[in-house]
Amino acid sequence: xxxxxxxxxxxxxxxxxxxxxxxxxxxxxxxxxxxxxxxxxxxxxxxxxxxxxxxxxxxxxxxxxxxxxxxxxxxxxxxxxxxxxxxxxxxxxxxxxxxxxxxxxxxxxxxxxxxxxxxxxxxxxxxxxxxxxxxxxxxxxxxxxxxxxxxxxxxxxxxxxxxxxxxxxxxxxxxxxxxxxxxxxxxxxxxxxxxxxxxxxxxxxxxxxxxxxxxxxxxxxxxxxxxxxxxxxxxxxxxxxxxxxxxxxxxxxxxxxxxxxxxxxxxxxxxxxxxxxxxxxxxxxxxx
Numbered sequence: 604x605x606x607x608x609x610x611x612x613x614x615x616x617x618x619x620x621x622x623x624x625x626x627x628x629x630x631x632x633x634x635x636x637x638x639x640x641x642x643x644x645x646x647x648x649x650x651x652x653x654x655x656x657x658x659x660x661x662x663x664x665x666x667x668x669x670x671x672x673x674x675x676x677x678x679x680x681x682x683x684x685x686x687x688x689x690x691x692x693x694x695x696x697x698x699x700x701x702x703x704x705x706x707x708x709x710x711x712x713x714x715x716x717x718x719x720x721x722x723x724x725x726x727x728x729x730x731x732x733x734x735x736x737x738x739x740x741x742x743x744x745x746x747x748x749x750x751x752x753x754x755x756x757x758x759x760x761x762x763x764x765x766x767x768x769x770x771x772x773x774x775x776x777x778x779x780x781x782x783x784x785x786x787x788x789x790x791x792x793x794x795x796x797x798x799x800x801x802x803x804x805x806x807x808x809x810x811x812x813x814x815x816x817x818x819x820x821x822x823x824x825x826x827x828x829x830x831x832x833x834x835x836x837x838x839x840x841x842x843x844x845x846x847x848x849x850x851x852x853x854x855x856x857x858x859x860x861x862x863x864x865x866x867x868x869x870x871x872x873x874x875x876x877x878x879x880x881x882x883x884x885x886x887x888x889x890x891x
């Protein structure tokens with residue numbers, strides 16, 4: 604899964620771009636771009652890869668990505684079947700941090716937005732967005748460039764007061780900034796492509812390349828956790844999303860998440876979440 608840099612400069616008569624996407628599936632490319640990206644998923648399901656995070660996605664979610672943060676929305680397998688009637692629909696807004704001027708968001712009136720844009724370096728998922736704000740996003744492209752800009756500022760301001768969750772780990776951006784740690788991108792790409800399968804430490808270490816002992820020490824120093832723990836967290840995070848969807852039995856989720864035994868899956872799930880898979884599913888079912 605090679606990382607691509609994509610040119611998103613398509614501003615026409617505006618300082619930012621609005622793209623309404625309707626296709627059989629989303630762009631199947633692990634990529635990044637210097638622009639920030641605000642995404643509203645209108646229709647479709649699948650797995651999103653953002654920074655060092657792997658998680659399920661569905662319609663209705665809003666994501667804000669910082670500049671140069673690698674990402675990909677990969678639709679579920681049924682979207683790629685011949686004669687599938689499924690569609691992937693989304694609204695994607697691309698803009699630079701200084702799209703209204705270098706110091707614009709440093710003004711007192713825009714401090715909340717400025718804080719939001721800084722936090723978005725790690726990717727943000729907004730929680731429980733109200734319908735009024737969703738409608739603002741859906742109709743943004745219907746206005747003149749001046750009105751569109753004012754309304755986009757209102758959207759960013761409204762989002763700055765909403766509840767959100769950080770997507771990538773706190774150490775992710777720090778990890779990839781040095782020339783040596785940039786090699787970790789190869790590791791993330793490999794994990795994202797193969798986390799549902801068995802992954803040998805030797806194969807991952809060879810990507811940098813390092814011997815297994817040196818790689819283990821390097822990875823633990825960067826992430827403050829072992830490679831095995833990190834991989835299990837990715838797999839359990841993916842399993843949690845499947846459990847919340849309530850579509851699949853636990854046995855299927857176990858193997859779909861990359862574990863080769865139910866006992867180990869249950870053990871790791873308990874270690875990482877503090878609950879058994881059944882307890883986790885029941886808890887979220889009762890809180891719907």
